[in-house]
Amino acid sequence: MNLITAQDLSVSHKGQSALRHVDMTIAAGEIVTVVGPNGSGKSTLMRTIIGAMTPDSGALIRKPGLRIGYVPQNLAVDSTLPMTVLRFLNLPKRQARSAIAKALVDCGAAGWEHRQIDGLSGGQLQRVMLARAVLGTPDLLILDEPTTGLDQTGAAAFYKQIAQLRDDLGCAVLMVSHELHVVMSASDRVICLNGHVCCSGTPDIVASAPEYQALFGRGTQGALALYRHNHDHDHHHDDTCQHD
Numbered sequence: 116m117n118l119i120t121a122q123d124l125s126v127s128h129k130g131q132s133a134l135r136h137v138d139m140t141i142a143a144g145e146i147v148t149v150v151g152p153n154g155s156g157k158s159t160l161m162r163t164i165i166g167a168m169t170p171d172s173g174a175l176i177r178k179p180g181l182r183i184g185y186v187p188q189n190l191a192v193d194s195t196l197p198m199t200v201l202r203f204l205n206l207p208k209r210q211a212r213s214a215i216a217k218a219l220v221d222c223g224a225a226g227w228e229h230r231q232i233d234g235l236s237g238g239q240l241q242r243v244m245l246a247r248a249v250l251g252t253p254d255l256l257i258l259d260e261p262t263t264g265l266d267q268t269g270a271a272a273f274y275k276q277i278a279q280l281r282d283d284l285g286c287a288v289l290m291v292s293h294e295l296h297v298v299m300s301a302s303d304r305v306i307c308l309n310g311h312v313c314c315s316g317t318p319d320i321v322a323s324a325p326e327y328q329a330l331f332g333r334g335t336q337g338a339l340a341l342y343r344h345n346h347d348h349d350h351h352h353d354d355t356c357q358h359d
């Protein structure tokens with residue numbers, strides 16, 4: 116069973132339509148990226164998937180018992196907070212010290228427990244936010260524009276970390292991004308949204324689709340090869356995956 120299945124989903128804000136007739140799925144262990152211009156409904160889709168918004172019509176089916184880790188678009192943390200990483204990761208619920216250490220390792224932040232939150236760079240803070248989401252051992256990690264404020268090198272490094280995390284933990288990842296050139300290559304599947312699903316498929320297929328090019332122009336093909344992760348495992352129909 117898919118982790119998430121959206122069937123003919125329509126969602127509006129105070130009577131104003133944001134999503135129309137959206138069909139999509141997320142299977143175990145896959146990295147899916149949603150791209151689309153400003154106001155195209157990307158955040159609305161994320162918020163509907165986590166259950167923070169109710170669809171007007173259609174169905175949103177979550178696999179029973181699904182655990183979701185969500186990193187919101189605007190960092191819900193004051194980066195001037197005088198607080199250590201360890202203390203931050205123990206809020207709102209105290210966590211085992213070993214679980215915190217592992218989450219930090221998994222997110223490329225090994226040994227950062229005693230660093231101050233207000234001493235972290237934007238990219239470092241994102242890794243700590245990611246560790247916080249990972250602490251709940253999610254089946255699905257949802258990241259809404261996780262690299263806002265990072266430069267292209269920082270963003271590329273962050274997406275590599277995400278791919279590594281998926282390989283290590285086996286969780287699926289659903290991301291929203293504007294940085295098509297970088298993020299598309301780190302995705303198994305891309306959904307191009309503009310109120311409705313314009314096109315979807317592998318990064319190469321979406322990048323060459325006329326609907327995508329009408330929204331974003333051409334010229335992403337070269338960059339696509341840059342950070343493509345290796346497919347060193349196969350997904351099975353029973354939601355498990357086989358590593359080589």
Ligand SMILES: Nc1ncnc2c1ncn2[C@@H]1O[C@H](COP(=O)(O)OP(=O)(O)OP(=O)(O)O)[C@@H](O)[C@H]1O
Pocket residue numbers: 128129131132133151152153154155156157158159160
């Ligand atoms: N809280 C809200 N109240 C009313 N309308 C909203 C609200 N949030 C979003 N909208 C509207 O819904 C539509 C989709 O917005 P959404 O934030 O989902 O788009 P987005 O693709 O995430 O945009 P961005 O790339 O700018 O973050 C837009 O027209 C927006 O104005």
